[in-house]
Amino acid sequence: xEEIRYEAPTTLARASELLRESGARVLAGGTDLIVxxxxxxxxxxxxxDVKRIPEVMNLVLGKDDLWLGAAVPAAAVVEHAEIxxxxxxxxxxxxxxxxxxxxxxxxxxxxxxxxxxxADTVPALCVIGAICVIxxxxxxxxxxxxxxxxxxxxxxxxxxxxxxxxxxxxPGARSSDAYLRFIPRxxxxxxxxxAGVAVSLDANGVCTKARVALGAVAPTVFLVPAAVxxxxxxxxxxxALARAAAAASAAARPITDKxxxxxxxxxxxxxxxxRAAAAAxxxxxxxxxA
Amino acid sequence: xxxxxxxHVNGEPTEFLCAADRSLxxxxxxxxxxxxxKEGCATGDCGACSVMLDGRLVCSCLVLAPEVQGRRxxxxxxxxxxxxxxxxxxKFLEHAALQCGICTPGFIVAAKALLERxxxxxxEETRYWLAGNLCRCTGYDKIIRAVxxxxxxxxxxxx
Numbered sequence: 001x002e003e004i005r006y007e008a009p010t011t012l013a014r015a016s017e018l019l020r021e022s023g024a025r026v027l028a029g030g031t032d033l034i035v036x037x038x039x040x041x042x043x044x045x046x047x048x049d050v051k052r053i054p055e056v057m058n059l060v061l062g063k064d065d066l067w068l069g070a071a072v073p074a075a076a077v078v079e080h081a082e083i084x085x086x087x088x089x090x091x092x093x094x095x096x097x098x099x100x101x102x103x104x105x106x107x108x109x110x111x112x113x114x115x116x117x118x119a120d121t122v123p124a125l126c127v128i129g130a131i132c133v134i135x136x137x138x139x140x141x142x143x144x145x146x147x148x149x150x151x152x153x154x155x156x157x158x159x160x161x162x163x164x165x166x167x168x169x170x171p172g173a174r175s176s177d178a179y180l181r182f183i184p185r186x187x188x189x190x191x192x193x194x195a196g197v198a199v200s201l202d203a204n205g206v207c208t209k210a211r212v213a214l215g216a217v218a219p220t221v222f223l224v225p226a227a228v229x230x231x232x233x234x235x236x237x238x239x240a241l242a243r244a245a246a247a248a249s250a251a252a253r254p255i256t257d258k259x260x261x262x263x264x265x266x267x268x269x270x271x272x273x274x275r276a277a278a279a280a281x282x283x284x285x286x287x288x289x290a
Numbered sequence: 291x292x293x294x295x296x297x298h299v300n301g302e303p304t305e306f307l308c309a310a311d312r313s314l315x316x317x318x319x320x321x322x323x324x325x326x327x328k329e330g331c332a333t334g335d336c337g338a339c340s341v342m343l344d345g346r347l348v349c350s351c352l353v354l355a356p357e358v359q360g361r362r363x364x365x366x367x368x369x370x371x372x373x374x375x376x377x378x379x380x381k382f383l384e385h386a387a388l389q390c391g392i393c394t395p396g397f398i399v400a401a402k403a404l405l406e407r408x409x410x411x412x413x414e415e416t417r418y419w420l421a422g423n424l425c426r427c428t429g430y431d432k433i434i435r436a437v438x439x440x441x442x443x444x445x446x447x448x449x
Contacts, residue, residue: 003310008359098422188335
């Protein structure tokens with residue numbers, strides 16, 4: 001049997017070269033990959049540790065956008081006070097991941113690439129319009145987060161490609177986001193449903209732009225245009241939130257498993273959409289004053 | 291071929307040889323004879339193997355040993371200063387915050403990381419911070435008391 005190798009490239013070009021080998025796997029925080037390996041679900045031939053590549057580890061909140069390197073640990077995102085202020089929903093989602101120890105290693109990029117339908121950060125990334133920056137043998141390409149995963153455990157990355165990070169536009173005035181998930185306990189479990197909502201309001205508090213995404217109720221996280229339609233033109237009043245909730249429940253295509261039945265997940269999809277939308281409206285109104 | 295790794299463990303320059311897929315936990319215990327760090331689940335769920343890596347609390351079972359090249363690792367063995375135990379360790383004894391002791395090094399390392407960031411954590415903050423450390427003996431209450439008592443004493447308050 002070939003001996004397993006460990007490589008720690010310092011450039012994207014070298015990482016891409018290594019990732020062309022069959023059996024090469026990106027090692028970011030390792031909280032999924034190492035567990036999969038120990039339990040026999042993954043058998044990499046070479047670990048490509050991307051944490052010595054500057055672009056992949058940078059976290060920069062600029063004037064126009066946030067650069068979130070794919071392997072930045074969750075803890076670095078959560079402890080960045082300004083990112084929490086600008087993207088409260090994203091940080092809510094990141095802070096729901098695992099324990100303190102897991103947050104010291106686990107990354108948002110890893111959470112996306114692992115392609116779990118229930119990944120907490122993915123609905124939150126979708127609603128704030130995060131764009132995946134991918135490096136590979138043919139150069140750089142960009143893919144919206146909502147198009148990155150193609151099924152459970154599957155994503156658009158081809159041989160030699162790696163996720164470098166996320167380009168996330170700064171929200172305008174009177175704009176904000178929220179993410180809520182439901183689990184049967186208070187900590188460290190997998191979402192039964194996750195709902196992300198982002199809204200932008202005009203000076204009168206009327207919603208001019210919105211995005212709604214659901215997790216854990218389909219093979220991949222998905223956007224819910226019908227829920228957006230219910231929010232547009234509203235001030236987040238109860239009737240609009242109820243219509244958004246109904247649209248989210250109707251859009252959910254969940255399965256029954258030990259965490260919940262199809263019927264239960266449909267119901268909770270609506271409840272969380274309504275609550276996350278109410279939180280996003282409330283925050284957007286506050287963001288107008290700031 | 292084994293990988294030659296140069297690192298710092300508890301402030302000491304340290305080197306070791308390891309296979310690519312060895313965990314930091316395995317190297318600490320089996321190569322460096324630092325057996326204070328415990329193996330519980332080996333899947334990042336229990337926190338018994340908690341160490342600091344470049345100032346961040348992590349599970350050493352979910353770190354590959356070659357990853358620590360040039361990094362700084364701090365383990366339970368670095369918590370006491372010579373024969374003088376850390377206040378957290380004394381408070382764990384005073385509050386009887388351990389029974390079988392397997393989880394204790396992980397709790398001490400994790401609690402120390404909390405108090406270095408937040409000298410005055412609430413009970414809720416303490417419970418959340420330590421939620422990744424499992425104890426099957428104490429029911430947690432004595433551990434939380436020990437940590438909060440340590441924090442109070444470090445702040446110069448008497449409880």
